[in-house]
Amino acid sequence: MKIAYKSLIAGTTALAGMAFAGTAMAQEPMTIGITQNNVGVDSYQTTYEKAFIEAADADPSVETVVLDAGGDVARQIAQIQDLVQQQVDAIIIWPTNGKAVVPAVRAADKAGIPVVITNSNIAEEGFDFIKSFSGPDNITQGSRSAEIMCDKFKDMGIENEAQIVQISGQPGYTTAIERAKGFEDRLPEVCPNVTLLETQPGDWNREKSQRVMEAFLVKYDDIDGVYAGDDNMGVGALNAAKAAGRDGIIFVGATNFAVGYEAMARGEYWGSIYQSPVDDAKNALATAKAVVNGEDVPFLNYFDTPKITQDNMDQFTKPVF
Incomplete structure (x- = not known):
């Protein structure tokens, strides 16, 4: 999805130049940073990361900074701080610990950088500092x-x-x-x-x-x-x-x-x-893009996760993770 923009059409060369400059700026890709929980711990997170990178690479309106906390809360907090210093347009966080990351999320919000939480939500006291949760219920x-x-x-x-x-x-x-x-x-x-x-x-x-x-x-x-x-x-x-x-x-x-x-x-x-990690990753990226673009996004942006048993498994393809 291209970044939407409006340019003023004017009759003077000066205004036309300003409109052209505005268009060029609007076409610059947004930068979205993500810090993940622990990609190496299981195949779900590994597949999620692969799908996220593929979706971002296929989208010319997005540039990404992809980080992994390796299950270390302190490392994830440092990564959030680093993304804030880089002044990315949005941060996606897969929390290593839903309570421990709240102060770092508050700091990102104070810096004017919107935060989307993915897959596993943060503690309720952090809800005021995020734009949306993207993931399963x-x-x-x-x-x-x-x-x-x-x-x-x-x-x-x-x-x-x-x-x-x-x-x-x-x-x-x-x-x-x-x-x-x-x-x-x-x-x-x-x-x-x-x-x-x-x-x-x-x-x-x-x-x-x-x-x-x-x-x-x-x-x-x-x-x-x-x-x-x-x-x-x-x-x-x-x-x-x-x-x-x-x-x-x-x-x-x-x-x-x-x-x-x-x-x-x-x-x-x-x-x-x-539950599909591919859907999970794509939903997180789409949610972050929508937030940056100023679109209305549900605070709890769930995707459906149905029951599967031996009785109905023929209706589902084998997971890729």
């Missing part, structure tokens, strides 16, 4: 995951006795907090007699989640279901259960990864939430 995702699990338990006839464990994402990370909240609030509404035995963080890491599940299997003789904040962690838990010979556990995630999709196809993993 994480509470709805958690809620839908609870519905997927409850429906399966009802089909199995164990909704009044099932016991489950939860593997959450990185502590302090807004997505992890919201997906857990959505699940924990919704499950008692749809399956009030299901017992959540324990929650432990898997930090979005498959290997750590496998170790967490190994500990759960030792501690609890009866586990009917596992809810994981994403399929990367969920498959780690699945691997632990398979190694221990604990069959019949229902695994449900909150973001469908390729490994989760493949496990669903094998009949080992029941369901998840379908």
